[in-house]
Amino acid sequence: MRLSRYFLPILKENPREADIISHRLMLRAGMIRQQAAGSFSWLPLGKRVLDKICRIVREEQDRAGALEILMPTIQSADLWRESGRYDDYGKEMLRIKDRHERDMLFGPTNEEMVTEIFRSYVKTYKDLPLNLYHIQWKFRDEVRPRFGVMRSREFLMKDAYSFDLDFDGAKAAYNRMFVSYLRTFTRMGLQAIPMRADTGPIGGDLSHEFIILAETGESQVFCHRDYLALPVPGAATDFANDGEIDGIVKQWTTPYAATEEMHDEAAWAAVPEADKVSARGIEVGHIFHFGEKYSKPMGAKVMGPDGKEHFVSMGSYGIGPSRLIAAIIEASHDENGIIWPESVAPFDIGLINMKVGDGECDRICDELYKAFEAAGKDVLYDDTDQRAGGKFATADLIGLPWQVIVGPRGAAAGEVEIKNRKTGERETLPVAQALAKLGAKA
């Protein structure tokens, strides 16, 4: 993409309304625009990151055997009356009347609707296990939305729902999502620690939050240092092998880890001082087992191998892709801007032409641009007539993993500079070597 044809509204100054670094950097980098309290548009750069995040989430949900569907945002209140949550949910639920004065709502979550889908079609244990997920916009009418997309009212959520014949099946489904989440966050460059959690308004008796450590985290968390070195399950993990999955979960739940709500001073005291990590954390995922909480009142049951009907045992599993972007920035930035992990970067390479109009600079940039694109790399080519200083500042701010800098002196010698955004390392290389280093052919 040529920057001259792109829409990247960089802000020079720090926006006043932003209290945390991710919000500030997302506004400054032209990723988002606030449209109302807790409501944001995703501008082209932000949309690209959101897509990359969603792709990873999707791939790991699919790998774990979940199936993608898409439920509507607007739901009928009647469904929520069946579960009893319509009255319980409180003011965070955005309640709506349609033109026929029917009670509707903007879904804050989808347990009821997915249970309705399940009970409409599935009648026998032979069709289990089943895990349905979707990635859809939710609305929760927070009193005081803040921190940008970290805590917005309209937010994107991946929510998965598992259905099993009994607790053992449900536990296996829970474990698959647990392991899937470990992989998901690691692929985004995050180190997420699963912590036992309160089950809150969704209900149930088994729940973990996935927390990343960041100075600006919203809550206090406590964990054993061992977590920082645990091996993350690889791509070859066999999700059909309950024993293998169970082993991974055991490994990841044995050392002490808890949020403030679930903190157990006695157990904490047993952790050696040198292994205690007490830090601020950001929740990036939350999984629940809640058994028959919805299947019973809503009548979602299947015929078992015993010839009897059983209410299915359920769980739900959430990740907020929009919120994740803020969390990644909180965990990965410096004073000059964002530092994107390669897997979620909006572009792989920023190509900077220091002197547009200089014959050699233009020629070499064109050559690099074509070669990188041909190699399947996403390139943002700064071909604008801005001054070099401004271009460097923009490149650091938007945080692409690699910068390729073409200036008139180097160009005359057939050389370009490559900068690694994360380490700051710079290297001057002939054009062919620069291409090879970043995975393209000369």
Add this chain to the structure above:
Amino acid sequence: MRLSRYFLPILKENPREADIISHRLMLRAGMIRQQAAGSFSWLPLGKRVLDKICRIVREEQDRAGALEILMPTIQSADLWRESGRYDDYGKEMLRIKDRHERDMLFGPTNEEMVTEIFRSYVKTYKDLPLNLYHIQWKFRDEVRPRFGVMRSREFLMKDAYSFDLDFDGAKAAYNRMFVSYLRTFTRMGLQAIPMRADTGPIGGDLSHEFIILAETGESQVFCHRDYLALPVPGAATDFANDGEIDGIVKQWTTPYAATEEMHDEAAWAAVPEADKVSARGIEVGHIFHFGEKYSKPMGAKVMGPDGKEHFVSMGSYGIGPSRLIAAIIEASHDENGIIWPESVAPFDIGLINMKVGDGECDRICDELYKAFEAAGKDVLYDDTDQRAGGKFATADLIGLPWQVIVGPRGAAAGEVEIKNRKTGERETLPVAQALAKLGAKA
């Protein structure tokens, strides 16, 4: 994907609530489930088609130079008060009050919001042309939603918005979208005819609807037979070349074509009888030029090369991907079910094991399944213990372009049958040839 692990709730009987064939077939094929009046969940098979449609729309928008963003579903009423449409829009707009009693609405379209984004950042003609699009759920509270996803209340829409310095620029932007739409629909296997249209509540003075001909179409349309043979612009079309684009638009707007609302009996009378095509049509896209209708009341202006401020000249361009799916089915089905064009089929190949448990059948199916997947083909492998007759009926109903049928007699001879869903042609081939025919390696 193995069908035994998939969620494909086929209905054996025709659902009573469905009045048109696409609605009936989408329900029967387990693509969608109705959740409320005019509101549908997309089940796994339907979601896959929706994704394929969106990918084509996206690729063709990008090719034409439009940039993808994503605006929220919930909008502030204040924005719509600026344009004057808040009071005008009527009951189709879903109006909402949040917990602070602020007036909000579920966006039925996004002219106001995108104009707000534009005016916040763009100040000079040098940043033009600009075309921003998004693919987002909309809500229009129709009195009597019907025909399934053809006319639902919550529906997916790709809406693009162009911003230019003056009418000439806006016309060029309009033409680019015009040509982009021709390519988009053709890639989906549709023959869409652009027809001059009324501009309706969006306003403006230049507008085309893209209509496909189908017996079950919602409205009467009239066009010259020449349209059925016009060449569709290829992938090499240069969208940066205004002259080339203009030539294509001229070619596609010269023969007579009009919806009933815009029908001109005098012009129609001039068309030779043998060339008159009077048929039912389904609208699949709609493009508008509306100039300063929003930029003026909302103050969206840029500095021109003349040193003066100009209100930008705008257009908007809509395609409904969810509706498109219904339109494709209306245009492509037979008495046994859907016939998907290859580009939008949920899977490329249906692999049917006629006798699960038979050693050779299982072995050959496994071999085919792996080889097709390795070749990048999406395969739905019917490995269930259903009877062969039921499997064939399901395969025809869900309409995958190719069926590969493995029965015990053929398997013993190392042969399988390939059926083309569209033509009905069948061919018995050795396994290696079957793989080669469908693009995989033995």
